[in-house]
Amino acid sequence: MKVTISYAHDDWGRAISQALVVALRQRGVDVLWDRDLPAENPPSLPEWIVNGIAGNPVICVLSPDYVRRFGRGDGSADRKGVLFESRILLRRIFDHTEPEHCPVVPVADPGFSADLAPVVLKNLVIARFDPVSGDGVDVIVRRLLRLGHLRGAEPEPEPAELEPRDIPQVAPRATHQVLRDLEVASPSTTDGLELVREWLSFAAREEPCPVDLVRGFSAIERIIKSAGDANLMSVVSDHCLSAFSAGPLSDQEKKLKARILIRGRAWHLYRGHELRAAEQAVHEGVELAKGCGDRWSLALGRGSLGALHRALAADAYGNAADYHLDKAEDNAESAITMFTAMAGAGYQAGVCTKLLAQVWFTKHHRGQRGALRQASKLADRAVCLLTPDRARQYHDLLILRAEIAVARGELTRAREFVDRAMRSLGRYQSDGASYVELLGCAYLARARLQLKEDGRDAQRDAMKDAETALKLFYELDIPYAVAGCRWLLIRLAPETEGIYRGDIKMVERLFPDPRERLRAVEERARRIEERAGNRWSRQAEWQDIVRKVRHHD
Structure with missing residues (x-):
């Protein structure tokens, strides 16, 4: 042939x-x-x-x-x-x-x-x-x-x-050969993904999936997360979880299932912005970790809950947002305490310290006094724990420090951070989609910085960076990030969408979720086009837009 x-x-x-x-x-x-x-x-x-x-x-x-x-x-x-x-x-x-x-x-x-x-x-x-x-x-x-x-x-x-x-x-390969190769595979190579596909071919032969195959999950997780492939993680997680019976589990099985729920299922749901489902998966994993005394998975679960509640706060309104931020803070602090008490867990403590800095930065955006200073202190503390060889988390921290510096008006410092992140990420770009995603975040941070610098071409340059970030997120199929980029572009030029500049603040006040903001803009533009009249919407009209957007009427 x-x-x-x-x-x-x-x-x-x-x-x-x-x-x-x-x-x-x-x-x-x-x-x-x-x-x-x-x-x-x-x-x-x-x-x-x-x-x-x-x-x-x-x-x-x-x-x-x-x-x-x-x-x-x-x-x-x-x-x-x-x-x-x-x-x-x-x-x-x-x-x-x-x-x-x-x-x-x-x-x-x-x-x-x-x-x-x-x-x-x-x-x-x-x-x-x-x-x-x-x-x-x-x-x-x-x-x-x-x-x-x-x-x-x-x-x-x-x-x-x-x-x-x-x-x-x-010759056709045996299961143990595939598992061995997965353990030694470089996460950033496509050969690693090919090994994951080979693992799936074995997993699909039997239902439920054999437990021996499930033991390769940790190696598979590293490869998939390097590629940023949420769909592949969904398929792998489902196969792995099918291996566990509905009856009583041994402590070893509880430990393994907890990690798959927290590091696998919850991760791909979080990537798809299915936050409530991800939270449910983590809670199930945390309960299993408690039951078998797995402190490591329990700490990972607390950190994951912190990240999820922070994301939920970003999409919530009023008291609900404050509730989620308090839960995010409690879980992040709990994870830091647990990891600090474990030998060799300094890196994970650094990841959770960065998360706590992000929580306080979100509190600053909600107007809490002193939150920006606390976010800056925590980010500086995380620098001591996240060294440059921990590339992804280190670059995420660099971008966070740039955004904090912009908020504090320290524009020279912000420029230093964002330029360093972009130069370094350019070298890592071929190592997987997760680095490309970070590069998109760096472009967004630079766009916001340029608007603060307010140079002659600030708006044009900011739009160019936002468009670049939009392209990267679109190619990676991250709809929530795409919506965030599109909203920034609308803020810079609302007339291109058929709305007025006065509509921008109203939309931001009513709709924290960028996806809802886009639907609100579409509805507002439709109403402007269909009728002549006052430039400003009456309160009743905005209430009607809110109802249509939130309930998809």
């Missing part, structure tokens, strides 16, 4: 493809690519492309020109072969609802950022291949074997110019 290579004829596309073809053929794979077309009297090229892509599994080589042209028609003749091939590939992908069964395999070099890939290919899990060392080809072959396309393929004779090698046959 043949495998077709789809690639662009830019320098990097040719280099990766040529090395990949050689490596695959050495392993007995029959490769079809356009370099094998006869120079004279070639067959109809469109027909050749259709037959090759429609009838075989396809490897897509993600080079700059391939990514730029995949599925994007603009009337240009540039790379029209890639455009033609991509339209056929989109149809094949559409016909396969389960990514692990899709016969399209995106491949890129190790330095390629997965976030630059076309969304439809990024969802398939990108395999890595080093054209210099050949690293990664065996993972690609195993992936093709699981598709069932290459079983029984016989090796072809080596090309004359190559030295013969003894290449071991790729």
Whole structure:
């Protein structure tokens, strides 16, 4: 059975493809690519492309020109072969609802950022291949074997110019091999995600999921969180939780289930802004941790509840917001106390200290006196616990310190923090979606700083940064963050949405949730367009808008 290579004829596309073809053929794979077309009297090229892509599994080589042209028609003749091939590939992908069964395999070099890939290919899990060392080809072959396309393929004779090698046959792998590889996998590589998919193929064979497989959750968690893939975490968590019976659990089972609930299910629900469901999952995990005496999971649960109540406060009104902030403070302080009492838990204590600083910063936004000073003190304390080698949390803290400095009017200090964060995050951007998300937060922080600096081009530059953040969050599929960016852009130019500047403060006062603000703006603009009359809405009209937005009438 043949495998077709789809690639662009830019320098990097040719280099990766040529090395990949050689490596695959050495392993007995029959490769079809356009370099094998006869120079004279070639067959109809469109027909050749259709037959090759429609009838075989396809490897897509993600080079700059391939990514730029995949599925994007603009009337240009540039790379029209890639455009033609991509339209056929989109149809094949559409016909396969389960990514692990899709016969399209995106491949890129190790330095390629997965976030630059076309969304439809990024969802398939990108395999890595080093054209210099050949690293990664065996993972690609195993992936093709699981598709069932290459079983029984016989090796072809080596090309004359190559030295013969003894290449071991790729055999189906056992569960313990996958678990071992997960433990040693680098979380930021796409090979790690491929191992998670392989783990899922084992988990899907039995219902409920075998407990031995569930013991790989900690390694899987690191990989998925590095990629920021909430949907994948949802699937993994559901499989893992199915392993536990409804009856009494041993202490070891309680400990394992508690961590899956707190670190898995609650995490993906939080990412989707399903805060109440996430809170319920954490409470269940906390009760299990109490029952088996697992202090570590109990402290993690307290920290998670602190973060959830802070997020709930941001969307709440009046006394409800104050309630959630008090709960967030209590849980964060409880987690700090627990982690401080444990040996080797200084990093986790630092994470919770940062959280407590964020809680007090939110209290400042609600007008509590002295809250800004307390937030600044706590952020400075967290610096001593979160060193730069703890990259994600350290950068989150840098961004928080920049925002606190802006609120205190210390603009030079704020500029120092945000510039340092953005320079550093630029180096980490290829290490996973979680860093890209932080980069989006840094762009937002810089936009707010520029508005405070009030230079000649402040508003234009702030809008540019907000638009960049919006693009990053949109590509990462984080709707709540997207709504926050869109609201900032509306604040800067309300006339583009058909509302007045006087409407902005009213919307912010009535709707803490940015998603509700967007719906309110849409409703207000519709009313302005449909009638002539007073510029300002009457109180009764705003009450009607509130009813429509909150109850989706």
